[in-house]
Amino acid sequence: MSHFIVVGAGQAGASLVAKLRNDGFQGDITLIGSEAEIPYQRPPLSKAYLLGEMARERLHLRPESFYQDLKITLRLGAPVDAIDAISKTVTVTGETLSYDKLAITTGSSPRVLPAAIGGQLRKVFRVRSLADVDAMAPHFRKDARLLIVGGGYIGLEAAAVAAKRGVDTTLIESADRILCRVAAPETSDYFRAIHASHGVKIREGLGLERLLGTTEVTGAEFSDGTQEAFDFVIVGIGVNPGNLLAETAGLEIENGIKTDSTGQTSDPNIWAAGDCASLPYKGGRIRLESVPNAIDMAEVVARNMMGAQVEYVPKIWFWSDQYNVKLQIAGLNTGYDRVIVRQGETEISQSHWYYQNGTLLAVDAMNDPRAYMIGKRLIEAGRTPDPAAISDLSTNLKALLS
Known part of the structure; x- marks a missing residue:
């Protein structure tokens, strides 16, 4: 057998x-x-x-x-x-x-910090396994001081949880903006504002020089020479x-x-x-x-x-939950040269439409499931709506499918 x-x-x-x-x-x-x-x-x-x-x-x-x-x-x-x-x-x-x-x-x-800059210290965590999260959970106490290294979705999701738990949270990103490798500046701006409104301190263009402490982390020294005290650290620098x-x-x-x-x-x-x-x-x-x-x-x-010989054609979509915001992403935005911002029905409802040479590549939809679903169907069908129609709030998005 x-x-x-x-x-x-x-x-x-x-x-x-x-x-x-x-x-x-x-x-x-x-x-x-x-x-x-x-x-x-x-x-x-x-x-x-x-x-x-x-x-x-x-x-x-x-x-x-x-x-x-x-x-x-x-x-x-x-x-x-x-x-x-x-x-x-x-x-x-x-x-x-x-x-x-x-x-x-x-x-x-997950990528880890080198031991040479303190990656081996206790209370330095990553977010991957159940054991990882069980280990860090007791440290999410009100007014505890948390440093998050990395401004991608993992880091931002951890920051949202920490802020909701009353943790004093600082997030650093060595690039000039959060989400720089995965999203447009418009999406970065949206989430930066959301986190700032919840008290998270986001410091962009700032690298980690080293973590401080002998056996467990007590703080961090940054690339600008400043130092701060922290009770624990979460590392989210990619996988x-x-x-x-x-x-x-x-x-x-x-x-x-x-x-x-x-x-x-x-x-x-x-x-x-x-x-x-x-x-x-x-x-x-x-x-x-x-x-x-x-x-x-x-x-x-x-x-x-079992012998079927079926080709796999991915239907690309992702999501992230932060505070009361649900981000849904359809498509891959690699190579985009234009972004159309469309305001949704509420203050925090918004969608960002990525184009390359006039072709729709991807959609980021924040608390806007209608924009996400329509964008996803358009992308999967290989269809591109006129950018002017997307930016015009009088446009019925559903009509773009017909």
Whole structure:
């Protein structure tokens, strides 16, 4: 009987094994995860869970009985030591498992501060796993002093939680503005104002020189020579794809595990899906760090592991929750040369429409689900509305779909 192994028990891994069974795969399935927890959602970690608004068990994607009922073997708390693509084996906690086909869904891991500038000190946290958030949660006390390093979405979401908990929060970004790598200045301006209204101190164009303290962090020295005292630190300076196992196994790597349009790697018996996978897109390659991509690509890979040969075409969308603002993003804004700002029905409702050479690329919608849904449908259909129509508030956006 065939044995399919999936390495990585996050959203992509859990979706993949469920799809295998739901589509009729009768062989053995083993899902291997380095964490001791059954597969769980990550987005709520830095939001509802950290705020105490979501119970631990609600994070779980499925109850443990789901995997038992579908005869999916879980190997949790079991980091994989090596993949041998020639012998088609996986070594995990000293045991060698043979596979017929293998999927790698190892996600991504947060970048860390170098030990030389204090990254090894206690009370320096990252936001990735349940254990990370459980460790930092007790420090979110009223009037505690928090430094957040990095002005991307992870850092801003953590700042929103901290502000709601009454934590004295400072966020630094070494670039000239927050969100500079992922959004237009207009979106940066929007979120800077939102955070300022909640008391978060955002300092842009300011780098971290070093963290202060001997065994645990007590403060920070910045690139301008100033120093401040802090009780704990959260680092949100981006992520790296989880491709070390694949690289060691000899698979091709290109900003992640290189796959073809079906999710197959350079080894015909090994597949990849989710944050760790680099896939073809519009003549180039992309790597998407999002839950929708993890689910959709994993399900396509599951079908292809069973011989379907279906191409995966990503429908690109993301989201972020900060305070009472829900940001929804459709499309990729890479290469934009024009941004149209459209005011929504409320003061904090707004959408930003990205164009390149007159073609609609992406939409950022803040508390404006109508603009998001219409923008998403237009982008997926390859249609571009006139920028003048978008900026004209008398335009009925829904009519743009007809």
